[in-house]
Amino acid sequence: MYDPTVARLTYRALLGRRRALILGALPLLLIGISLVVRALAGADDQTASDLLGGLALATMVPIIGVIAGTGAIGPEIDDGSVVYLLSKPLKRPTIIFTKLIVAIAVTMVFSALPTLIAGFILNGNGQQIAVAYTVAALVSSIAYAALFLLLGTVSRHAVVFGLVYALVWEALFGSLVPGARTLSVQQWSLAVADKVAGGDMISSDVGLTTATVLLIAVTVLATWYAGQKLRALTLAGEE
Amino acid sequence: MAVEHPVAPPSGDQTRIHNIGYRSYDGPRLGRSYARRSLYSQSLRGAYGLGRSVKSKVLPMLLFVVMCVPAAIMVAVAVATKASKLPVDYTEYAIYFQAVISLYVASQAPQSVSRDLRFKTVPLYFSRPIETADYVRAKFAALASAMFILTAAPLLVLYVGALLAKLDFTDQTKGFAQGLVSVTLLSLLLAGLGLVIAAVTPRRGFGIAAVIAVLTISYGAVSTLQAIADAQGSTSAIPWIGLFSPITLIDGVQSAFLGATSAFPGGVGPSHGEGVAYVLVVLGLIAASYGLLMRRYKKVGL
Numbered sequence: 102m103y104d105p106t107v108a109r110l111t112y113r114a115l116l117g118r119r120r121a122l123i124l125g126a127l128p129l130l131l132i133g134i135s136l137v138v139r140a141l142a143g144a145d146d147q148t149a150s151d152l153l154g155g156l157a158l159a160t161m162v163p164i165i166g167v168i169a170g171t172g173a174i175g176p177e178i179d180d181g182s183v184v185y186l187l188s189k190p191l192k193r194p195t196i197i198f199t200k201l202i203v204a205i206a207v208t209m210v211f212s213a214l215p216t217l218i219a220g221f222i223l224n225g226n227g228q229q230i231a232v233a234y235t236v237a238a239l240v241s242s243i244a245y246a247a248l249f250l251l252l253g254t255v256s257r258h259a260v261v262f263g264l265v266y267a268l269v270w271e272a273l274f275g276s277l278v279p280g281a282r283t284l285s286v287q288q289w290s291l292a293v294a295d296k297v298a299g300g301d302m303i304s305s306d307v308g309l310t311t312a313t314v315l316l317i318a319v320t321v322l323a324t325w326y327a328g329q330k331l332r333a334l335t336l337a338g339e340e
Numbered sequence: 341m342a343v344e345h346p347v348a349p350p351s352g353d354q355t356r357i358h359n360i361g362y363r364s365y366d367g368p369r370l371g372r373s374y375a376r377r378s379l380y381s382q383s384l385r386g387a388y389g390l391g392r393s394v395k396s397k398v399l400p401m402l403l404f405v406v407m408c409v410p411a412a413i414m415v416a417v418a419v420a421t422k423a424s425k426l427p428v429d430y431t432e433y434a435i436y437f438q439a440v441i442s443l444y445v446a447s448q449a450p451q452s453v454s455r456d457l458r459f460k461t462v463p464l465y466f467s468r469p470i471e472t473a474d475y476v477r478a479k480f481a482a483l484a485s486a487m488f489i490l491t492a493a494p495l496l497v498l499y500v501g502a503l504l505a506k507l508d509f510t511d512q513t514k515g516f517a518q519g520l521v522s523v524t525l526l527s528l529l530l531a532g533l534g535l536v537i538a539a540v541t542p543r544r545g546f547g548i549a550a551v552i553a554v555l556t557i558s559y560g561a562v563s564t565l566q567a568i569a570d571a572q573g574s575t576s577a578i579p580w581i582g583l584f585s586p587i588t589l590i591d592g593v594q595s596a597f598l599g600a601t602s603a604f605p606g607g608v609g610p611s612h613g614e615g616v617a618y619v620l621v622v623l624g625l626i627a628a629s630y631g632l633l634m635r636r637y638k639k640v641g642l
Binding site for chain 1: 395399439440442443446447543544545546548549550552553556557560561564565567568569571572574
């Protein structure tokens with residue numbers, strides 16, 4: 102199910118050249134802001150929770166997920182070089198699975214790790230906040246990567262749709278329409294974080310069971326359907 | 341095995357150039373300004389998907405509708421309830437819908453310049469009588485105009501609606517004019533930033549992600565820091581933090597000079613003195629993005 106060569110090529114496509122710069126800049130910014138906040142405001146649980154929840158989990162994880170998830174397959178389909186990969190004797194689901202693993206790994210390294218570091222800088226893991234948000238970032242990395250990898254195989258405008266989901270649906274609609282929050286990766290991962298932290302600093306609109314079921318269902322279904330899409334891929338010409 | 345026959349050398353001087361009747365062009369040449377105007381209008385149409393496939397019309401048109409419909413609803417409510425003022429200020433509108441505006445610039449800036457880089461059409465442009473400055477100006481002006489249409493159309497809806505609802509004419513006109521100044525600055529600023537980022541990469545998808553990352557992360561970081569500064573009681577720091585993201589820059593300019601209420605935490609906008617710094621930073625950023633674009637396209641090899 103896992104092909105090292107495909108993985109190596111995907112890593113190179115994701116982290117080669119300038120991509121690594123933007124992927125690295127976001128976590129550095131988060132850590133820099135945490136340092137500033139700690140220096141200005143001192144250790145405070147509420148501040149730490151606000152910063153990690155508002156900036157790390159709500160903005161940084163989805164954006165890195167979009168870049169890694171769609172970047173793992175989108176450019177190849179876009180410039181047509183995916184046919185060289187597809188013409189190799191590899192099962193299409195294997196290709197998708199390998200790319201998913203890579204996308205998840207990249208998203209985790211560039212979003213969950215900085216979240217943990219930022220959490221420790223902000224309040225030294227008081228009330229388990231750093232660990233809880235790190236777990237949330239890890240969990241949502243998996244779901245986002247699977248979701249956006251699927252988008253990458255479905256549409257040429259995957260990045261836009263991914264961002265529309267992450268910014269408009271989760272952030273804008275989620276804050277206005279309570280029902281939209283049930284269908285949001287961010288809330289599902291918050292439910293998991295809620296369980297880890299145990300305190301009342303983190304809250305979610307979704308129950309833990311529902312969240313877990315939905316997370317697993319979305320990840321598995323998205324991966325399966327992406328494999329199906331790749332089996333019957335038609336290369337569209339330039340519009 | 342094919343035997344290579346040596347090519348027989350041409351005997352004698354039998355080469356000649358046939359005149360097959362090509363005629364040189366002696367019609368009018370439309371020149372540089374015409375080419376620049378065409379590039380401008382094509383880019384502007386392209387920013388709304390006109391003259392492109394149906395698929396590429398969907399997103400810009402959808403975002404345009406999303407911008408205008410709430411304005412129409414607000415006007416309808418104001419007319420129906422005979423309100424004495426509109427539910428939203430002209431200057432506030434763009435700040436409320438910054439996510440939509442960011443998405444628009446992120447999706448259209450790369451389609452304007454990244455595709456030219458990727459399909460290597462830039463050298464073809466420069467083989468016409470246009471120069472670097474013409475290309476940059478045409479693209480910049482086109483995207484800024486497209487953004488202006490996007491942000492000014494809902495204001496126009498609000499203004500017309502307000503006049504139909506027989507609200508105070510001078511009051512509304514003043515607000516409308518202030519709103520127009522603010523969205524003009526916003527359009528120029530975001531178009532410049534978006535184009536600079538998009539011109540770096542030939543990959544459209546990557547350009548979109550980079551633009552949106554710069555816009556949302558900077559706004560997220562700035563507003564978080566402002567909220568923390570507000571909670572800590574250091575209100576004097578709030579305006580200075582606001583200098584570091586495009587949306588808060590515009591917010592600061594309009595609350596200092598255009599009579600807007602600031603969306604900053606605590607509602608403390610910058611004072612007039614700080615507002616001058618805001619204006620300088622905005623104008624500096626616009627000029628800097630123009631300069632960077634000029635530098636980017638100086639070398640045509642790309």
